[in-house]
Amino acid sequence: QKEVEQNSGPLSVPEGAIASLNCTYSDRGSQSFFWYRQYSGKSPELIMSIYSNGDKEDGRFTAQLNKASQYVSLLIRDSQPSDSATYLCAVKYSSASKIIFGSGTRLSIRP
Amino acid sequence: SQTIHQWPATLVQPVGSPLSLECTVEGTSNPNLYWYRQAAGRGLQLLFYSVGIGQISSEVPQNLSASRPQDRQFILSSKKLLLSDSGFYLCAWSVEEMQPQHFGDGTRLSIL
Numbered sequence: 001q002k003e004v005e006q007n008s009g010p011l012s013v014p015e016g017a018i019a020s021l022n023c024t025y026s027d028r029g030s031q032s033f034f035w036y037r038q039y040s041g042k043s044p045e046l047i048m049s050i051y052s053n054g055d056k057e058d059g060r061f062t063a064q065l066n067k068a069s070q071y072v073s074l075l076i077r078d079s080q081p082s083d084s085a086t087y088l089c090a091v092k093y094s095s096a097s098k099i100i101f102g103s104g105t106r107l108s109i110r111p
Numbered sequence: 112s113q114t115i116h117q118w119p120a121t122l123v124q125p126v127g128s129p130l131s132l133e134c135t136v137e138g139t140s141n142p143n144l145y146w147y148r149q150a151a152g153r154g155l156q157l158l159f160y161s162v163g164i165g166q167i168s169s170e171v172p173q174n175l176s177a178s179r180p181q182d183r184q185f186i187l188s189s190k191k192l193l194l195s196d197s198g199f200y201l202c203a204w205s206v207e208e209m210q211p212q213h214f215g216d217g218t219r220l221s222i223l
Contacts, residue, residue, distance in 0.1 A: 031209065032209045032210070032211075034211045034212075041219075042216075042217075043201055043214040043215060043216055043217045044155070044201075044214050045214070046211045046212075046213060049210075049211050088154075088155070090211075090212075092208065092209055097160075097162070097168075097208050098145070098157060098160055098170075098208065099208075099211075099212060101154055101155045102154065103153070103154035104154060
């Protein structure tokens with residue numbers, strides 16, 4: 001079964017610290033990986049896409065992909081209260097014509 | 112730029128009533144289109160997706176159906192709603208399957 005696993009949290013991080021969110025997947029052939037942010041009561045918003053091994057940085061966000069270990073992570077530097085949300089990891093499996101979403105990690109930034 | 116419109120934002124319906132939710136995408140041609148449902152505090156459940164006009168793939172057997180009458184229009188329907196159909200319904204689009212999906216604002220459906 002195609003799965004994308006995330007720790008549901010909540011993950012509590014002090015303001016200004018680095019928040020680290022992790023995600024594992026089961027299909028070694030996967031090539032597209034995405035991180036979405038979802039505020040309570042709102043729709044998911046794409047924040048990062050990553051397609052190759054290594055790090056990809058965009059402002060305070062860094063996505064890290066390790067295909068050999070089958071995990072993808074999201075780092076949020078200088079965490080702000082506005083970063084408090086649920087973060088969804090999504091993976092495009094090679095054998096499926098759709099993206100598989102994890103159930104999300106709830107992040108709480110405490111002042 | 113591309114935009115996705117989804118309406119209504121909220122809907123309250125009695126059990127056994129019909130349903131029609133509409134989603135349209137602007138600024139792109141032949142998008143992949145998706146319908147998801149999200150129960151309170153839960154993850155996204157893919158209901159239907161479409162790669163072209165008239166092409167619908169169903170992920171979960173249920174009393175819902177989907178149609179794509181035009182290239183950029185995706186409709187979610189039901190003839191008789193059940194209490195279990197309550198949830199947050201999201202429409203999404205992508206350029207193609209390897210690319211990320213972009214979501215509409217969603218419809219919060221409550222069944223009474």
